[in-house]
Amino acid sequence: PTTMVEDTISIPEVTWKDIGALQTIREELVWSILNRIKNPVLMAKCGPSKPKGVMLFGPPGCGKTLVAKALANEASINFLSVKGPELIDKFVGESERNIRSLFQRAKECSPCLIFFDEIDSISERRSFHAHGGGTKVVQQLLTVLDGVENRDGVFVMGATNRLDCVDPAFLRGNRFGNLLYVGLPSAEGRLEILRSLTKNGTIPKMAGDVSLEVVANDDRCNGLTGADLSELVDLATMSAWKSNYSDNVVEIIVTSKDFENALSQIRPSVSSRDLESY
Ligand code: ATP
Numbered sequence: 511p512t513t514m515v516e517d518t519i520s521i522p523e524v525t526w527k528d529i530g531a532l533q534t535i536r537e538e539l540v541w542s543i544l545n546r547i548k549n550p551v552l553m554a555k556c557g558p559s560k561p562k563g564v565m566l567f568g569p570p571g572c573g574k575t576l577v578a579k580a581l582a583n584e585a586s587i588n589f590l591s592v593k594g595p596e597l598i599d600k601f602v603g604e605s606e607r608n609i610r611s612l613f614q615r616a617k618e619c620s621p622c623l624i625f626f627d628e629i630d631s632i633s634e635r636r637s638f639h640a641h642g643g644g645t646k647v648v649q650q651l652l653t654v655l656d657g658v659e660n661r662d663g664v665f666v667m668g669a670t671n672r673l674d675c676v677d678p679a680f681l682r683g684n685r686f687g688n689l690l691y692v693g694l695p696s697a698e699g700r701l702e703i704l705r706s707l708t709k710n711g712t713i714p715k716m717a718g719d720v721s722l723e724v725v726a727n728d729d730r731c732n733g734l735t736g737a738d739l740s741e742l743v744d745l746a747t748m749s750a751w752k753s754n755y756s757d758n759v760v761e762i763i764v765t766s767k768d769f770e771n772a773l774s775q776i777r778p779s780v781s782s783r784d785l786e787s788y
Contacts, residue, residue: 519619522579522589529576530703530736531695539564539581542688547585547621547665563655565629565668565676565686568788569780571737572692574669578625587621587665594631598647606650613654613664620663629668629686630675648677655685674787693788694735694780701726703736707743714747714762725769733778733785741779745772 526536542564546553553561566574575591582589592612599605616622626632634645658664668686670676680686695703704722707713725731725742734742749768 519588519590519615519622521586522583524576524579525583526580527709528706529573529580530701530706531699532573532577532692535566535573535577535690535692536580538688538690539577543623543665543667544581544585547587547623560684562684562687563666563668564688564690565670565673565681566690566692567670567673567676568692569694569735569785570671571735571779572694573736574692575625575627576736577692578623578667578669581667582623585621585623587623587663588616588619589623589625590616590619591625591627594626594628597632597651602646605647609647609650609654613658616664621665622663623665623667626666626668628670629680630670630672630677632680633675633677634679648679652679652685655680656683691788694733694785695739697727697731700731700734700739703739704743707740713743714750714764717763717765719766720764720769721766724766725773728773730773730776733780733782734776735778735780738776738779742769742772742776745775 529536542561546557546561566578568574578591579589590612597605597608597612599608612624616624632647632651634648655666658666666686668676668680673689676686681689701723704726708716708722731739731742746764746768747762749771750762750764753768754762
């Protein structure tokens with residue numbers, strides 16, 4: 511009885527256009543992964559001898575999954591996302607089997623990017639079940655990861671909200687040693703994110719009186735993540751629905767008043783105290 515390995519595998523539809531800010535992350539991913547995928551022969555011949563695997567880290571909701579998907583989209587390769595806890599099975603031995611079948615599946619769908627989300631949950635220090643299963647799972651994953659360079663067309667990337675809890679073995683050598691911080695957006699970043707979240711067709715029409723620049727620079731936006739900004743747009747949309755809707759209305763238009771309503775409701779999902787741990 512396998513579990514997560516049955517998830518659908520496909521080329522993601524997310525593109526860089528759907529993502530605001532995070533330009534430097536994108537550039538780094540182009541050099542460290544995309545070019546490697548696009549040009550494996552040249553990379554093998556004259557690339558760095560030990561290209562390091564990428565680990566995205568930072569607070570939740572800032573776009574780690576999005577950039578991983580956009581990368582797979584740009585490279586036109588399949589994307590397989592697996593969360594650490596899904597790999598851990600309470601039956602001894604099942605986890606190792608899960609890991610083997612995961613890589614087998616990825617190989618069958620190659621070229622393929624495996625995205626290991628919440629990788630902090632796979633750790634020797636965390637005893638997720640009795641019998642010391644943690645060590646075995648870590649060992650199994652390390653073994654497969656170390657062999658991944660030889661496996662044609664299978665690429666890996668890690669992600670975590672808790673870098674301090676990641677088993678250090680995953681960060682050594684060429685495993686996930688290239689650490690990239692995906693953090694909270696600046697006011698400028700917020701504007702880019704709001705633009706991508708409201709681009710044509712994604713939400714109802716916006717009235718001419720809406721200035722995303724004013725919204726992005728509003729003090730109440732300080733500390734908001736990309737996911738919070740998405741929530742903000744949803745709140746504004748809902749506000750517009752509430753004030754416009756009737757049975758025969760054909761269009762909903764979001765005004766600056768709706769954004770004002772949304773701003774008065776939104777709260778940062780990541781506390782400033784949690785932020786200090788990144
Ligand atoms: P988690 O650690 O919770 O998995 P994450 O960092 O992987 O979070 P995502 O899942 O990529 O975050 O983002 C969640 C949602 O927030 C996205 O689906 C998107 O709607 C919005 N979002 C986050 N960051 C951005 C961004 N930079 N541009 C546009 N939308 C964003």
